[in-house]
Amino acid sequence: MSILRKLALGAGMMALASTSALAAGMTVGFSQIGSESGWRAAETSVTRMEAEKRGITLKFADAQQKQENQIKAIRGFIAQGVDAILVAPVVATGWEDVLTEAKEAKIPVILLDRGVDAPKDLYLTSVASDQVKEGKVAGDWLVKTVGSKPCKVVELQGTVGSTPAINRKKGFEEAIAGHANITIARSQTGDFTRAKGKEVMEGFLKAENGGKNICAMYAHNDDMAVGGIQAIKDAGLKPGKDILVVSIDSVPDIFSAMAAGEANATVELTPNMAGPAFDALEAYKKTGKEPEKFIITESKLYTPADNPKGEYEKRKGLGY
Ligand code: AHR
Secondary structure, eight states, rough: HHHHHHHHHHHHHHHHHHHHHHHHEEEEEEEEEOOSHHHHHHHHHHHHHHHHTTTOEEEEEEOTOOOOHHHHHHHHHHHHHHHHTEEOOOOSSSSSHHHHHHHHHOOOOOSSSOSSSOOGGGSSEEEOOHHHHHHHHHHHHHHHTTTTSSSSEEEOOOSSOOHHHHHHHHHHHHHTOTTTEEEEEEEEEOOOHHHHHHHHHHHHHHGGGTTTOOOOEEEESSHHHHHHHHHHTTOOBBTTTTTTEEEEOOHHHHHHHHHHHOOOOEOOOSSOOHHHHHHHHHHHHHHHHOSSEEEEOOEEEEEEOOHHHHHHHHHHSSOO
16 A cells, blocks of 8 residues: 555545545546646645545546636536546636636636635635745745845746735735845746746856856745756856755755755645545535635644654655
């Protein structure tokens, strides 16, 4: 039995006892963004596992990072008459029509890990982190670490128009506001991928005196940070020392980098959004009472003081 399966089975025993009879037989459509990052792969694995554990039939659709594919998939789920729909929305805008169609078909929709700019009555609940807080935690760490030293930051943003890119930028800027010694010198999207993170960082290094002017790299996810770390090494500098590295997700590869002294801080985003989502859905189907509109997951900071080797070992089998 895999580690993931054991964990999922163990953690879910209580919930399983009370709600499995209700959940068993439910069919849920899941419109996933794609597989742009290690975190995304883990979220997909955990969602499949949570569904299996509860006897839910999961219909999975990979949108390959395209909103139009997500809208098509959701319309398909509505046509099939599924019991509920999970969606991780790639960008914030453009959802109102399709969410209204789901509402009219009386199919509850649950948002996973990203938000939408749409009326709240169009979805049952949203399970996500506080993304402004994630950016703030990363920025607070940098403020504390550099003290009064001048620090030029380069920022690798997530997918343009996505709520984590918008909010993680906002939170970081809030944290450094009032600290005139820390400035964001350059900021560009790396689309949450390792390859684009590397490419964008290569451009930043060239533009900033081979990297000698850069004090820190802030990446909206760990995959872009890992790509950026490679670019820093290729430029002959030491990531984690010459250029501080702070990012978000807490995937196994960032803990390997941290154990090697090449990354300094990461803010955890749990890949288990489906567990709380299915709990809320099961309770709603049972009682008819709507859950809280926003179910917020934790945002914990990890640094080299938190046993990065151990954290790597703990997570490496979790589908990342
Ligand atoms: O929406 C969550 C973000 O999406 C994760 O931080 C990132 O890795 C993913 O692509």
